Amino acid sequence: MEPHKKINQPTIVFIFGGSGDLNKRKLTPALYNLFADGHLPEMFLVVGLGRTDYSDTSFRNYLLKNLKTFSRRKVDAKLWKEFSQKIAYLDFDANVKNDYNKIGKLIEATEKKWKAAPDVLFYMAVSPAIVPPIVTSLSRLNICKQKNCSRIVVEKPFGHDLESARALNKLLLTYFDERQIYRIDHFLGKETVQNILALRFANALFEPIWNKRYIDYVQITAAESIGIEDRGDYYDKAGALRDMVQNHIIQLLCMIATEPPVSFEDNEVRNKKMDVLNAIRKIKKEEVSRYAVRGQYAGGWMKGKKVKSYLEEKHVAENSSTETFAAIKFYIDNWRWQNVPFYVRTGKYLPDKSTLIIIKFKEAPKFSFPAQATDNWKANKLIIRIQPEMDIRITFQAKIPGQEMLLAPVDMIFDYDESFKEAQPEAYETLLLDAMTGDATQFMRGDQVEKAWEIIMPVLDFWAEKKATDFPNYLPGSWGPDQSDALIATDGRSWDLVIPKNNAHADNRSKK
Numbered sequence: 001m002e003p004h005k006k007i008n009q010p011t012i013v014f015i016f017g018g019s020g021d022l023n024k025r026k027l028t029p030a031l032y033n034l035f036a037d038g039h040l041p042e043m044f045l046v047v048g049l050g051r052t053d054y055s056d057t058s059f060r061n062y063l064l065k066n067l068k069t070f071s072r073r074k075v076d077a078k079l080w081k082e083f084s085q086k087i088a089y090l091d092f093d094a095n096v097k098n099d100y101n102k103i104g105k106l107i108e109a110t111e112k113k114w115k116a117a118p119d120v121l122f123y124m125a126v127s128p129a130i131v132p133p134i135v136t137s138l139s140r141l142n143i144c145k146q147k148n149c150s151r152i153v154v155e156k157p158f159g160h161d162l163e164s165a166r167a168l169n170k171l172l173l174t175y176f177d178e179r180q181i182y183r184i185d186h187f188l189g190k191e192t193v194q195n196i197l198a199l200r201f202a203n204a205l206f207e208p209i210w211n212k213r214y215i216d217y218v219q220i221t222a223a224e225s226i227g228i229e230d231r232g233d234y235y236d237k238a239g240a241l242r243d244m245v246q247n248h249i250i251q252l253l254c255m256i257a258t259e260p261p262v263s264f265e266d267n268e269v270r271n272k273k274m275d276v277l278n279a280i281r282k283i284k285k286e287e288v289s290r291y292a293v294r295g296q297y298a299g300g301w302m303k304g305k306k307v308k309s310y311l312e313e314k315h316v317a318e319n320s321s322t323e324t325f326a327a328i329k330f331y332i333d334n335w336r337w338q339n340v341p342f343y344v345r346t347g348k349y350l351p352d353k354s355t356l357i358i359i360k361f362k363e364a365p366k367f368s369f370p371a372q373a374t375d376n377w378k379a380n381k382l383i384i385r386i387q388p389e390m391d392i393r394i395t396f397q398a399k400i401p402g403q404e405m406l407l408a409p410v411d412m413i414f415d416y417d418e419s420f421k422e423a424q425p426e427a428y429e430t431l432l433l434d435a436m437t438g439d440a441t442q443f444m445r446g447d448q449v450e451k452a453w454e455i456i457m458p459v460l461d462f463w464a465e466k467k468a469t470d471f472p473n474y475l476p477g478s479w480g481p482d483q484s485d486a487l488i489a490t491d492g493r494s495w496d497l498v499i500p501k502n503n504a505h506a507d508n509r510s511k512k
């Protein structure tokens with residue numbers, strides 16, 4: 001059967017940074033799986049670009065080796081042989097003007113061979129610093145704004161701060177129209193994230209209680225059990241706030257907080273998210289310590305393995321003040337969310353890889369049961385587990401079977417694997433297909449990216465000026481620095497326990 005989304009138009013994808021980590025781990029596996037599922041057109045070419053010395057053949061071999069590790073489906077030799085014929089490599093240095101002519105020539109030759117003008121997708125899988133020179137030089141090829149057939153995908157982080165993001169937007173808009181620009185945030189391609197829209201807007205059940213009258217708080221956790229690995233060069237200039245909060249976490253917050261869109265037309269969805277971003281309360285620089293906490297990991301033990309401190313990692317500056325943990329309390333000043341705190345946190349070397357959103361409801365107005373009914377009275381929670389576990393659960397009180405009215409918290413669970421047999425595409429598959437078919441709904445518009453920077457700039461500025469004096473301040477395998485608990489404890493609350501892998505209830509159940 002033909003897949004629902006099938007590209008028919010001949011297409012060339014240029015991956016700048018073809019020799020890099022993102023391509024080998026995410027982009028090529030995504031394209032291979034799209035090919036295997038029949039989404040790609042017969043006339044399709046993917047071209048990796050970089051300075052590393054590869055021939056087409058050695059590049060294909062390098063990708064195949066990695067594909068075996070990173071593809072969600074087992075690599076099929078026959079399928080790979082067919083797909084690999086659609087892969088090429090261009091020796092390319094972004095700083096060498098003549099190298100851009102190779103791109104023009106390749107497009108011309110391919111057009112001749114296919115006897116059809118291809119759509120062209122430029123994918124910027126390179127560090128933000130070399131995106132501007134590439135874009136400027138590409139514009140000379142006369143295939144950007146002048147032709148509707150070209151699109152550009154720009155990876156995160158989009159710029160380094162508000163100023164550079166504005167400059168990058170301005171530059172991109174000089175050579176491309178907004179509808180040709182795809183600012184990617186791979187969290188928006190995750191099944192569980194896209195499902196938040198279905199949960200909220202395909203069901204009448206939740207909407208009446210999805211507001212300040214019934215919701216006590218929202219918590220978003222994006223915990224990682226790995227350190228920065230070999231990414232010190234990038235990470236030390238970024239830190240957790242730029243790496244995870246400015247983009248992924250703020251996008252998750254928008255999904256939870258947005259008003260219902262009238263349609264799923266790209267600008268309608270993005271306008272609604274923009275309304276949320278506009279309503280996020282500005283954190284003043286002098287208030288940063290009340291709203292934000294930073295941490296950096298010390299050396300120690302992680303799951304029985306000795307690990308280095310952040311400061312001992314490769315390419316990290318001496319006495320670096322870069323944060324590997326960040327927690328922030330946001331408020332959204334609108335009718336729906338007035339005074340409902342959104343607590344968010346992210347960090348490296350936390351106990352588990354776990355991204356989840358907890359919506360805690362207010363307690364029932366009156367506890368009518370006898371006092372001995374439970375010592376574990378808990379308000380309802382809606383828990384959306386994004387990854388690696390993928391489920392949605394509602395916790396509520398139930399009567400323990402027996403002659404007495406005794407209560408215990410239980411879960412009602414929707415588990416993806418139990419409910420659906422369909423294979424789950426990786427986020428990059430979904431987003432690459434969207435970009436190739438011209439659907440920008442799950443990509444960020446220029447104003448959204450700038451607004452997200454505006455929201456975190458006071459925190460970034462304050463942290464840059466006021467060097468951390470207590471770093472390192474958390475141990476690998478812990479939930480970050482003590483100040484993170486204090487941030488939420490001042491409101492009389494605590495971080496909810498993350499549900500362990502065996503799906504058992506994280507709270508202590510009490511049965512009298």
Ligand SMILES: NC(=O)C1=CN([C@@H]2O[C@H](COP(=O)(O)OP(=O)(O)OC[C@H]3O[C@@H](n4cnc5c(N)ncnc54)[C@H](OP(=O)(O)O)[C@@H]3O)[C@@H](O)[C@H]2O)C=CC1
Nearest residue numbers: 017018019020021022050051052093094125126155156157
């Ligand atoms: N890796 C990941 O999982 C993720 C990455 N990203 C983003 O993707 C982007 C790329 O990241 P990643 O792949 O990890 O980075 P890498 O450092 O692994 O790759 C960088 C790439 O840029 C190329 N490059 C660098 N300088 C030049 C130049 N002067 N001319 C031509 N090519 C050049 C390198 O090729 P060569 O050395 O051969 O020239 C290499 O292919 C970043 O913006 C990152 O934030 C986003 C989400 C996840």
Ligand SMILES: O=C1O[C@H](COP(=O)(O)O)[C@@H](O)[C@H](O)[C@H]1O
Nearest residue numbers: 156186187224243244248355387
């Ligand atoms: O963008 C990034 O995301 C990853 C986490 O993504 P996930 O899909 O594996 O949860 C993070 O490790 C990385 O530092 C960051 O750049």
